[in-house]
Amino acid sequence: MGIPKETDMEIKVGGSSRTAKERPKGALLVKNLYLSCDPYMRGRMRQFHDSYIPPFVPGSVIEGFGVSRVVHSDNPNFKTGDIVTGMTGWEEYSLIQEPQRLRKIQQDDDIPLSYYVGLLGALPEMGTSCCFNGWIGAHGLLTTDVYRQGRTHDLNLGTAYAGFYLLMPDFYEVCSPNKGDCVFVSAASGAVGQLVGQLAKLHGCYVVGSAGTDQKVDLVKNKFGFDEAFNYKEEPDLDAALKRYFPQGIDIYFDNVGGAMLDAALGNMRVHGRIAICGMVSEQNLFKPQGIHNLFHLISKRVTMRGFLQSDYLHLLPRFLEDVISYYKQGKIVYIEDMSRGLESAPAALAGLYSGKNVGKQVVCVARD
Amino acid sequence: MGIPKETDMEIKVGGSSRTAKERPKGALLVKNLYLSCDPYMRGRMRQFHDSYIPPFVPGSVIEGFGVSRVVHSDNPNFKTGDIVTGMTGWEEYSLIQEPQRLRKIQQDDDIPLSYYVGLLGALPEMGTSCCFNGWIGAHGLLTTDVYRQGRTHDLNLGTAYAGFYLLMPDFYEVCSPNKGDCVFVSAASGAVGQLVGQLAKLHGCYVVGSAGTDQKVDLVKNKFGFDEAFNYKEEPDLDAALKRYFPQGIDIYFDNVGGAMLDAALGNMRVHGRIAICGMVSEQNLFKPQGIHNLFHLISKRVTMRGFLQSDYLHLLPRFLEDVISYYKQGKIVYIEDMSRGLESAPAALAGLYSGKNVGKQVVCVARD
CATH class of the missing domain: 3.90.180.10 (Medium-chain alcohol dehydrogenases, catalytic domain)
Incomplete structure (x- = not known):
């Protein structure tokens, strides 16, 4: 494909x-x-x-x-x-x-x-x-x-x-994370996901990631310190998997993949949830992208979904660099x-x-x- | 169905x-x-x-x-x-x-x-x-x-x-219309669409509506004063229809229908466009809603898409009533x-x-x- x-x-x-x-x-x-x-x-x-x-x-x-x-x-x-x-x-x-x-x-x-x-x-x-x-x-x-x-x-x-999805200084801008928010990150061991999850943890959020191998799941939990992680390839029902990790629903979904995972997340958002659309790697190789069927949840849950590019947020770059370098030097975040x-x-x-x-x-x- | x-x-x-x-x-x-x-x-x-x-x-x-x-x-x-x-x-x-x-x-x-x-x-x-x-x-x-x-x-x-989609005091909250913005309203002769389009016109926007009969198209243009309107049932290619009316793209899409029209609009949004998801009447009777395939435009165009319910905006009701009653009495808006x-x-x-x-x-x- x-x-x-x-x-x-x-x-x-x-x-x-x-x-x-x-x-x-x-x-x-x-x-x-x-x-x-x-x-x-x-x-x-x-x-x-x-x-x-x-x-x-x-x-x-x-x-x-x-x-x-x-x-x-x-x-x-x-x-x-x-x-x-x-x-x-x-x-x-x-x-x-x-x-x-x-x-x-x-x-x-x-x-x-x-x-x-x-x-x-x-x-x-x-x-x-x-x-x-x-x-x-x-x-x-x-x-x-x-x-x-x-x-x-x-x-x-x-x-x-x-x-484009390198690292995003705009996680805060787009997602407005609050202490205690339930955050889901797909492609959680990837270039972007690993950092988003760690930053969310530093903000006091409950963070769950998905990844595609058990080795990556282990990394997400034990190296990056997410609260939970799961191997999406071993989940026959993504909706059920999300309900297991988010019985109360998802406040923030940081989407790196699109497709079936986005659809499942849409069905599990909490009222006033936020979805940051960072990448759609699952779609990029398809001639006709997979259809998303659960958008009606945007209404009943009053969800905001936003696509973004880091180039719109360059004014935040100095602060971002300062924060992340400081976190890194203090050992509060790691990067693989x-x-x-x-x-x-x-x-x-x-x-x-x-x-x-x-x-x-x-x-x-x-x-x- | x-x-x-x-x-x-x-x-x-x-x-x-x-x-x-x-x-x-x-x-x-x-x-x-x-x-x-x-x-x-x-x-x-x-x-x-x-x-x-x-x-x-x-x-x-x-x-x-x-x-x-x-x-x-x-x-x-x-x-x-x-x-x-x-x-x-x-x-x-x-x-x-x-x-x-x-x-x-x-x-x-x-x-x-x-x-x-x-x-x-x-x-x-x-x-x-x-x-x-x-x-x-x-x-x-x-x-x-x-x-x-x-x-x-x-x-x-x-x-x-x-x-739920009665009349929405939150058009301003969600869509932030600016003078000169290009606004598209689906179901434009309906309970919500007719008012949204007229309010957008009062804000100095360029407004185009879609409707399902020639009679409604006539109403949208000649009674509600939209700049343009078209009968979507007579358009074999919705994407081409939107490109005709919005050669520079759409700043605001007020979506009352979902489905194929939403997909076509996604492909015609301008950078930093806003989509208010007000209803999905085209989806409500389907056992499996139609898939949306163009969400990747949310990224490249940095589009915000928000579902909403008027019940979240009741604090704006007094202002809304005052404004709309005043517009109505001055003959600046009509309602069918x-x-x-x-x-x-x-x-x-x-x-x-x-x-x-x-x-x-x-x-x-x-x-x-």
């Missing part, structure tokens, strides 16, 4: 057009250290004109969030050796034409650099200048066969749409990464996201420094 | 248990003048334990919103001749055991009394004391055959769930009722709602005074 496969991407050796000799004024050349693998990237593998982020161009280097080191700067705001984070290419070296979109990182021995695409990740800006013209595929979702046609350069994918080594491991790492192979935030280490 | 039919109800002549001789202390005996026919009533014709309003009891008089005249009072707060509005029975006379749930109406020659279940309708309180025990049907939605079993008294229906005459016309009037037979708010006039 359109799940990206390792073979949909290709490693190419040789100069890419993005690291061309003629550098535009003010550009940076960076060495990429860590690349982020995120479910939204599947969305960019199909053509979808109406999205907030453009499709990938078949035949071009994949774009993604990363941590990089400046190796040459034509820009007065950056110098060689600076560590930066933002949109970069899935390649060893990238030419960054709009360095104002990057954020400089102040290195801290206690914070792994890779955390800047995970625990502390936030894009400084999203915008149309990432846009590529020349899309060559058909409309709508593309089959694997179609989007494989575009393979020519470096590490390539074919196609695009998006549902699934690190794969080498650019050549990237296709498998990205593809693994869609079958739940990763445990924690999936990162590719291209180089250590 | 479970649409209530006239024959699912029965008119019985004779004393009902609700007008029994032994009146509880503080009770009122009222003569019912106007009864409100509302789509949510279908919901009360099935068993649904988790709703905010209990099912009807097969064999009992139908409950509904009405305007009545006090004919005997054992309560110091009401006197004979007072006009009241609130929950009453679908019968000529009702014994009201909890008069504190009624609201007294100050008569005004310029305002038809029936408007108090329409234009100016609002329940003073919803609560568990409407609750009846003794439900005798099966779980879930019931077929017509099942809920017909209970016919014994007065005007009867069998079963229940709810999606579909009045049927006599209690014996009530079953057909209620059944007609679900096939869109009514034009405007459906009311039954039991007596003029």
Whole structure:
């Protein structure tokens, strides 16, 4: 059903057009250290004109969030050796034409650099200048066969749409968590879920997570400290599972998956419940997304459901970073990464996201420094 | 598909248990003048334990919103001749055991009394004391055959769930309309839609409505003054219809119907759009509601979707009444009722709602005074 496969991407050796000799004024050349693998990237593998982020161009280097080191700067705001984070290419070296979109990182021995695409990740800006013209595929979702046609350069994918979901400073904005609230988090061991659950616990909420393997369930309960967790693949009836963990209903559902889990949660919301729609990984590979049948509960329970993108909440980023770094240094939160080594491991790492192979935030280490 | 039919109800002549001789202390005996026919009533014709309003009891008089005249009072707060509005029975006379749930109406020659279940309708309180025990049907939605079993008294229906949607003082609360916003209203000639659209126009919005007959479309455009209206039954592609009327997208969708129209609207929302879920009449008669497939737009467009009940907004009622009465008296808004005459016309009037037979708010006039 359109799940990206390792073979949909290709490693190419040789100069890419993005690291061309003629550098535009003010550009940076960076060495990429860590690349982020995120479910939204599947969305960019199909053509979808109406999205907030453009499709990938078949035949071009994949774009993604990363941590990089400046190796040459034509820009007065950056110098060689600076560590930066933002949109970069899935390649060893990238030419960054709009360095104002990057954020400089102040290195801290206690914070792994890779955390800047995970625990502390936030894009400084999203915008149309990432846009590529020349899309060559058909409309709508593309089959694997179609989007494989575009393979020519470096590490390539074919196609695009998006549902960006890195870490969310807006959990508080959207969900207004109160002490004692009953919170449900799906994909609870993932890049976002693990942090949301821990922050909710720090707020005094009762927190239950779902995950897709017993190993992840164990992690959610024993490492991340959720009150409860369950393996949704072993639950024949998701509605019954939620009723077991939330006999009084759910105040906040932080939805990372959509589909059947969202439907089950809708049927178990409490009056004035809040649903934050952060991602719909279960839908991203489907030609026709699964139907949601329980929306009438929005009325009887007066539920608010909101989709959001972190890019709307960048004003909260400084506070978010301060809080989370402080919690992390005090040992009040932990963060689990699934690190794969080498650019050549990237296709498998990205593809693994869609079958739940990763445990924690999936990162590719291209180089250590 | 479970649409209530006239024959699912029965008119019985004779004393009902609700007008029994032994009146509880503080009770009122009222003569019912106007009864409100509302789509949510279908919901009360099935068993649904988790709703905010209990099912009807097969064999009992139908409950509904009405305007009545006090004919005997054992309560110091009401006197004979007072006009009241609130929950009453679908019968000529009702014994009201909890008069504190009624609201007294100050008569005004310029305002038809029936408007108090329409234009100016609002329940003073919803609560568990409407609750009846003794439900005798099966779980879930019931077929017509099942809920017909209970016919014994007065005007009867069998079963229940709810999606209450009379007039909403909370349009402003939920939708935050701004001048110039593009507003779409479904069921635009109905009890709620006609008022929502007119209020949005008064706020300086661009307003488009959908309705199910050309006569209603004409009413929406020429009587209620919407900018545009279309007959959804003549649109083979709802998405294309919305794109035609909203080339820049929809800021506010006031949803009275759910189903395919909601799905089409989701695909046409603008960034930071708001969807007020007021009713899902298209879903109420379905055993399995139609699936909604476009929820991923909630993310990319950062849309907020909220279900609501007027009972949460009663603090706004005085302001609402003041504003709407003033608009009405100034001729800035109009209100269309579909009045049927006599209690014996009530079953057909209620059944007609679900096939869109009514034009405007459906009311039954039991007596003029």
